[in-house]
Amino acid sequence: MSVGAGEPDVVLLQRVPERAPSIWxxxxxxxxxxxxxxxxxxxxxxxxxxxxxxxxxxxxxxxxxxxxxxxxxxxxxxxxxxxxxxxxxxxxxxxxxxxxxxxxxxxxxxxxxxxxxxxxxxxxxxxxxxxxxxxxxxxxxxxxxxxxxxxxRGEYMRHVIAVGHRAAVLDLIMQFRREPHHGMRVVGVCLPITQGDRDVDGLPVLGGLGDVAEAVSRTQADAVAVAACPELDGGTLRRLAWSLEEQRTDLFVAPALMDVAGPRISIRPVAGMPLLHVDHPEFDGAKQIVKNIFDRVMASLALVVLLPAFVLIALLIRVTSPGPAFFRQVRVGKGGREFRVWKFRTMVVDAERLKSSLLEANDVDGVLFKIRNDPRITGIGRFLRRYSLDEIPQLFNVISGQMSLVGPRPPLPEEVAEYGTDVRRRLVVKPGMTGLWQVSGRSDLSWEESVRLDLRYVERWSLILDLQILWKTWSVVTRGEGAY
Incomplete structure (x- = not known):
């Protein structure tokens, strides 16, 4: 049976084994x-x-x-x-x-x-x-x-049928795979126009928009996730929801504004129509004042607590490697203003001069430059980087108001020069010592994923989110994952 008017019936293209529902x-x-x-x-x-x-x-x-x-x-x-x-x-x-x-x-x-x-x-x-x-x-x-x-480990997952155009569905699949702790696993796909497609990234195409309910029944899926799809208008979604009622299958609809915060979204009835209202993020005003006070107070307290470690690290760097204990580098902050970030030195003194000879060994795509086994890193520097101890001096940047405890990654000027219009959005807030990029993979992230997380933070900023990120940063840093 077809869902959309005038849409031809779509036969199921591939049989899949029966799956047990989430009985856990x-x-x-x-x-x-x-x-x-x-x-x-x-x-x-x-x-x-x-x-x-x-x-x-x-x-x-x-x-x-x-x-x-x-x-x-x-x-x-x-x-x-x-x-x-x-x-x-x-x-x-x-x-x-x-x-x-x-x-x-x-x-x-x-x-x-x-x-x-x-x-x-x-x-x-x-x-x-x-x-x-x-x-x-x-x-x-x-x-x-x-x-x-x-x-x-793949346990306690909810089986999901993804519905939408191929590119949107693929993005949804990758999101669920990147963050398995949310418990969503796509087991099949329904596309508006199959064009002979038998699978999407290894997952079977089970038919078109009219075959969603049947696909759910055959796979015993727990939920249907609908990605942005023009063919699925209000009436079509309503009929899809009705078809899933008997099986008590959850229906999730991903809005086009994927990275907009939940608290900023509200549904308001206007002229009998439910309209999605999106509030603007607050980059100034009382909330920003509270954030600035929180950052500076917590950075000052952290500096007092970490003072013994601060002195010890500086002495170890001076003893084990010739050169200064600190490293200062120009970074770009809020509004495109440049400032000098403070860090403990983790590389040899002439590291910047050696960079040009290592460009071909870059392990990161996009505009970032990262090498997993960078020969310029000193012995003590490798340890400091693993546990992010080299970033402790950035507390001075937070106290001076140049950085925040939580925010996008502070970029280099040459990186900013290659930014497109969308990526420049990350410059509307202060860069942070930690952020979503820090708790989501650190250096293991691709350039696109790093940008996506920074933009998500800009759109979703709140003091509660900052506290959550700070809490997660502790466990990520102590495990030393994704740092090099």
Whole structure:
């Protein structure tokens, strides 16, 4: 059956083996519920144990309240959608749901006790519930990390049918493969015009736009992901959603603005039509002032804490290699203004002069110059680069306002000279000591991927995103992956 008017029927081009649906979700939810109950019980036990330790009397009412809170805890999590399938492994959404559930139960207990004039042990409740919330967040974080590791091994994945034009579908496939921790694996493709295509990057073409529901049924897919496709207008998407209802298959639609932040997007009904409204990113104003203050305060504190390591590294560089301990280089910052970035020297003194003889050994495409085994790097320099210790002096650039803790990679002037119009967008914010590029592969990234991540940061900037990147930077740096 065809979806679009006038579109010829498209036969399925290739049979694929039957796939079992994602049966892991129900046991996973049961495990989460059991863990949440254990966290609530542990919180109540800690409060009771602390009181007993200090010789306080534990009335029976406290024990009864603890039992009720333990039973109510997973109910509150359920009401706040903390067990929703699409939130599995998605940190911000899952943590927000857990937080809302915990705060909601606290509010319900407080309001209920006030309305009924029930004399409950306030100290017990006000100590047990916040502790239960903290323990639950820690538990969810640990489970989430284990789920991500399992997904990297190909486990606990959701099977997806990708729909759209070949180039858009290929981009979607590559995105899912680059970030397997999101748990999406494309198992088949439906193209608007097949033209004899039998596969897209090794994945079978299962038909055209009218064959999506049948492809889902045959592959037992869990979701359909629709890439930007002019043929799939509002009416066609609506009929596609109807065809997927019986199988309870999720439908995801990728907007044309792929890298625009979720908080900046809202759907507003205008003249009976749902219009997608996109707010402009805030590069000035109060949010930027808060970011600047946060950057300078945290950079100053970090410099004080790292001062002993700072001095030790400088001495090691001077002892193990002739030349200064610091290296200064011109970089391009916000608005195209040039500044000198501070780093610990990791190469021989005449490294720039030797660069021309190594151009053919460049391991990175695009305008970047990177060599995995660069002969110019000193012994101590290789260690410093592996753990990004050479970038500690950039804290001075952050304190002076030339850089930010989080932002796009600070480019060289010769790189900026080769920028196109789109790439220059990364210059509207300050460059950062770390960024999405740092936590997504570092030097292992291609030029296009590095640019895409920098542009995504520019479009999605928020203080919460900065905190998330700083948190992830610690684990990436300590593992030393992708640095050379």
């Amino acid at each position: 979700t129900r046991p996973y939810v049961r495990f989460l519920r059991a863990g949440d109950v254990a966290c609530a019980f542990a919180a109540c036990a800690v409060v009771v144990g602390t009181k007993l330790l200090f010789g306080a009397y534990i009335p029976t009412e406290d024990l009864m309240v603890g039992a009720v809170l333990t039973v109510s805890w997973p109910v509150s999590m359920q009401l706040s959608a903390a067990y929703r399938e699409r939130g599995h492994g998605e940190g911000s959404e899952e943590f927000r749901a857990v937080f809302n559930g915990g705060v909601g139960l606290m509010a319900a207990v407080a309001i209920g006790a006030y309305a009924t004039q029930t004399g409950i042990a306030r100290s017990f409740v006000m100590a047990a519930l916040p502790l239960a919330l903290v323990l639950t967040l820690v538990f969810r974080f640990r489970v989430r990390k284990k789920l991500h590791l399992a997904r990297v």
